[in-house]
Amino acid sequence: MKTKNYLYILVASICIAGCKPSFNSNPAPSRGSADFTRYIAVGNSLTAGYADGGLYRAGQLVSYPSIIAQQLQTVGGGVFNQPLFTTDQANGSGYVKLSGFDPATGSPITSQVTTSLGYRGAVTIPGFGTVNLLTKYTDDIENYGVPGIKLLHLTYAPYGNLNPFFERLLPGASPTNSTTYLSFITAKPFTFFTNWLGNNDALGYATSGGAGDVLTDKGTFGQLYNLLIGTLTANGQKGAVATIPDVTTIPYFTTVTVGAILGGVQKANPAAKALYINARTSADPADNTHAARPATASDLIVLTFPTTKIGQPVTVPGIPVPVPYGLTPYTPIDDQYVLDANEVALTKDYVSSYNSTIKSVAAAKGLAVFDAYTFLSNIKTSGLVVNGISFNSNFISGGLFSLDGVHLTPRGYSIVANEFIKAINSQYSSSIPIVNVGNYNGIVFP
Amino acid sequence: MRRLLLIGLALFPVLAMAQGFQVNLHGQKQVGMGNTGTGLVQDAASILFNPGAVAMLPENYIQGGVSPLLFQSAFQSTGSNKTFNNNTQIATPFTFYAAWGPKSSCWKVGLGVYTPFGGLTDWGNQWDGKYVLESLNLKAIYFQPTLSVKLADFISVGGGFVYNYGSVDLLRGIPVSADATAELKGSGKGYGWNAGVYIKTEAGITFGFTHRSQVDTKIDGGDATFSGSIPASLQGRFPAGTKFSAQIPLPSTTSLGIGIYPCDKWTVGLDFNYVKWRNYQSLDFNYSQPVNGSTLTSSPRNYNDAFDLRGGAEYKASSTVALRFGGGYASTPVQDGYVTPEAPDANRVYGTVGFGYKVAKKLDLDVSFEYEHLKDRPQTNIESGLSGTYKTNVLIPGISLAYHW
Numbered sequence: 001m002k003t004k005n006y007l008y009i010l011v012a013s014i015c016i017a018g019c020k021p022s023f024n025s026n027p028a029p030s031r032g033s034a035d036f037t038r039y040i041a042v043g044n045s046l047t048a049g050y051a052d053g054g055l056y057r058a059g060q061l062v063s064y065p066s067i068i069a070q071q072l073q074t075v076g077g078g079v080f081n082q083p084l085f086t087t088d089q090a091n092g093s094g095y096v097k098l099s100g101f102d103p104a105t106g107s108p109i110t111s112q113v114t115t116s117l118g119y120r121g122a123v124t125i126p127g128f129g130t131v132n133l134l135t136k137y138t139d140d141i142e143n144y145g146v147p148g149i150k151l152l153h154l155t156y157a158p159y160g161n162l163n164p165f166f167e168r169l170l171p172g173a174s175p176t177n178s179t180t181y182l183s184f185i186t187a188k189p190f191t192f193f194t195n196w197l198g199n200n201d202a203l204g205y206a207t208s209g210g211a212g213d214v215l216t217d218k219g220t221f222g223q224l225y226n227l228l229i230g231t232l233t234a235n236g237q238k239g240a241v242a243t244i245p246d247v248t249t250i251p252y253f254t255t256v257t258v259g260a261i262l263g264g265v266q267k268a269n270p271a272a273k274a275l276y277i278n279a280r281t282s283a284d285p286a287d288n289t290h291a292a293r294p295a296t297a298s299d300l301i302v303l304t305f306p307t308t309k310i311g312q313p314v315t316v317p318g319i320p321v322p323v324p325y326g327l328t329p330y331t332p333i334d335d336q337y338v339l340d341a342n343e344v345a346l347t348k349d350y351v352s353s354y355n356s357t358i359k360s361v362a363a364a365k366g367l368a369v370f371d372a373y374t375f376l377s378n379i380k381t382s383g384l385v386v387n388g389i390s391f392n393s394n395f396i397s398g399g400l401f402s403l404d405g406v407h408l409t410p411r412g413y414s415i416v417a418n419e420f421i422k423a424i425n426s427q428y429s430s431s432i433p434i435v436n437v438g439n440y441n442g443i444v445f446p
Numbered sequence: 447m448r449r450l451l452l453i454g455l456a457l458f459p460v461l462a463m464a465q466g467f468q469v470n471l472h473g474q475k476q477v478g479m480g481n482t483g484t485g486l487v488q489d490a491a492s493i494l495f496n497p498g499a500v501a502m503l504p505e506n507y508i509q510g511g512v513s514p515l516l517f518q519s520a521f522q523s524t525g526s527n528k529t530f531n532n533n534t535q536i537a538t539p540f541t542f543y544a545a546w547g548p549k550s551s552c553w554k555v556g557l558g559v560y561t562p563f564g565g566l567t568d569w570g571n572q573w574d575g576k577y578v579l580e581s582l583n584l585k586a587i588y589f590q591p592t593l594s595v596k597l598a599d600f601i602s603v604g605g606g607f608v609y610n611y612g613s614v615d616l617l618r619g620i621p622v623s624a625d626a627t628a629e630l631k632g633s634g635k636g637y638g639w640n641a642g643v644y645i646k647t648e649a650g651i652t653f654g655f656t657h658r659s660q661v662d663t664k665i666d667g668g669d670a671t672f673s674g675s676i677p678a679s680l681q682g683r684f685p686a687g688t689k690f691s692a693q694i695p696l697p698s699t700t701s702l703g704i705g706i707y708p709c710d711k712w713t714v715g716l717d718f719n720y721v722k723w724r725n726y727q728s729l730d731f732n733y734s735q736p737v738n739g740s741t742l743t744s745s746p747r748n749y750n751d752a753f754d755l756r757g758g759a760e761y762k763a764s765s766t767v768a769l770r771f772g773g774g775y776a777s778t779p780v781q782d783g784y785v786t787p788e789a790p791d792a793n794r795v796y797g798t799v800g801f802g803y804k805v806a807k808k809l810d811l812d813v814s815f816e817y818e819h820l821k822d823r824p825q826t827n828i829e830s831g832l833s834g835t836y837k838t839n840v841l842i843p844g845i846s847l848a849y850h851w
Binding site: 434 | 524576577619679838
């Protein structure tokens with residue numbers, strides 16, 4: 001009897017020690033048909049880790065390329081250097097932080113971070129203006145993300161003197177630089193790349209309300225994109241590219257609405273019937289005629305619109321009394337604050353054309369594609385839940401977009417990194433592990 | 447003027463019960479035989495298995511047992527290479543039964559105290575699903591006074607009233623900082639019944655039929671506590687002193703059991719159980735004040751009914767020693783898309799062995815061991831988005847003492 005009891009105990013202890021479930025049989029991380037020895041990231045502010053209206057060290061450290069690179073280390077990826085601001089200048093260009101909520105309206109109150117910045121001086125470029133110069137970073141880098149850059153600037157030699165984020169990466173001081181972005185990123189050999197250029201070719205126009213910038217010509221976009229990908233794949237390198245999101249999916253254009261402003265006006269003055277904007281009369285790119293008209297829900301007001309301007313008395317020539325701003329056809333909201341319905345249509349049309357280019361060039365070269373356009377449009381429509389965390393496209397509460405309403409939170413960037421990784425795995429039969437989105441911050445609340 | 451705006455954090459809901467939470471460890475003799483017992487008369491565990499069979503017990507019984515349960519689960523996110531094991535914690539389902547009646551009378555009264563539902567899971571605060579669940583400790587203890595009457599030599603019936611004391615302690619992260627947590631802790635009660643009939647046929651085969659009713663367990667005045675680093679600007683959304691209430695339907699179980707006696711030394715048991723989980727459609731929590739903007743959270747469950755099939759045998763090796771073995775298969779009530787880490791449920795198979803020894807004329811010592819294996823289940827939860835594969839094994843040694851006279 002005793003021996004049997006012992007036998008049971010023995011069986012039980014073997015099981016307790018040996019039956020812990022494991023995942024040994026799962027496929028181990030592998031690089032598939034790609035080579036990640038030197039991975040470089042090409043792109044703009046999104047690639048640089050820009051967030052909350054600025055480029056700063058904490059944001060750089062969680063840029064999506066740095067997250068991808070960290071995961072690539074499990075499949076033979078090499079070092080990945082970023083042009084980090086030093087800890088002494090950790091706040092880089094400065095950025096916006098959330099300092100609270102207005103107790104009456106619940107609106108967020110933000111403040112600009114102005115300490116520990118990374119500026120070294122300023123230079124005036126004739127015909128362009130003053131460029132505030134950032135502290136140089138001229139060591140090796142793999143993250144070539146330059147905030148503000150358009151695909152249009154790919155081969156524009158003076159660009160290194162005009163954009164401080166590019167200037168800081170170049171050895172020469174503005175205005176002596178003549179290195180193009182394309183030759184800069186391809187100067188050293190690499191084996192794999194991600195490319196997310198092109199957003200600013202549409203976004204620059206859109207965020208200026210269609211007033212301060214122009215959309216990059218579709219044909220030019222196609223030529224430059226072909227040149228870029230052709231150069232990046234010249235030695236058989238593999239890579240992943242991303243499409244350009246629909247500008248109407250970002251909170252920069254969806255937070256301050258015509259209805260909300262008008263509702264606020266009508267509380268004080270129920271007689272107010274409409275907001276007036278200075279809008280394009282046609283979606284034809286060649287016809288830039290603007291005229292005042294009542295605003296509708298299809299007209300998008302930018303996040304940075306100072307709503308206190310509404311109703312302020314404006315003196316209009318020919319009218320004896322001051323007229324309230326934004327509330328009459330004589331005093332429409334300025335063009336720069338509104339992406340009107342025709343401008344929205346125009347932007348969407350260009351973005352759609354850019355994305356066709358991106359997808360067809362990627363297909364021709366066998367590159368992985370992260371379709372950011374579709375991904376963000378789906379989140380706009382139905383939200384996203386990851387590991388118990390809910391995301392949507394709303395400002396602040398959505399958790400995905402940072403305080404500038406355009407760029408992402410660290411959680412948002414980790415989601416982008418995972419989407420790139422999934423696209424790469426699917427294209428190159430690799431199994432690069434994804435990261436836990438929950439390990440990254442959302443909006444930082446005070 | 448910026449339209450506001452707060453805060454679509456996935457909060458609460460969650461607390462699932464599956465067959466993973468139905469605990470079927472109701473007596474060591476029965477566990478050893480693959481958890482069969484509805485159609486058998488083994489000891490006072492019949493109070494649970496079949497109150498109708500209690501009157502057929504040849505003696506009076508007082509007995510107690512415990513089955514320390516080791517729930518070992520592992521999780522790996524889809525596309526990740528990191529495995530998370532739940533922290534090993536030992537749950538202690540227990541049983542106590544007493545059955546008494548005058549010698550050679552046709553009736554017996556009894557009391558059963560047992561734990562038919564429960565769960566103890568601790569995934570910690572470092573794993574991918576921490577905003578879904580960090581830990582859960584769920585207990586249901588049923589108290590069942592019972593009366594059983596022998597109507598004739600071949601048939602007896604019985605029934606009992608069930609009082610349930612239930613408690614829950616659930617902890618999950620709040621995605622506003624790395625260490626902010628919400629804890630729901632409370633206890634409640636519910637009522638139900640258990641009735642059965644037991645039949646001996648001329649062929650020597652015995653039958654049992656039992657229905658244990660649904661027990662709607664209400665938790666009132668539980669404490670919802672928010673701790674860790676919750677940013678000051680959000681603290682108003684997670685107010686101190688919040689109470690919660692919830693109601694959970696612990697499902698009914700209908701059992702049909704058969705006892706077969708091929709020869710003197712052998713007893714074979716077969717059981718079929720049907721568990722009516724379909725009433726568990728959603729898990730709703732009501733709060734005494736708005737939590738993150740709402741006084742109600744509702745989490746879909748959409749459970750299906752589940753069944754299990756069990757078989758087992760006992761061999762009386764001598765007058766003092768019995769050897770038992772058995773096994774079974776249980777289907778999961780949890781549909782794809784609704785699996786949660788509280789109970790990463792899946793269809794499961796299990797095997798049991800048991801050993802009985804007559805320590806003295808009136809005293810039985812029984813030990814049992816059960817091993818359950820849950821099928822791997824790759825899942826993406828519709829509500830939380832938690833996507834990955836669960837692997838679970840359950841190890842359950844057990845021991846009991848029964849005194850009979």
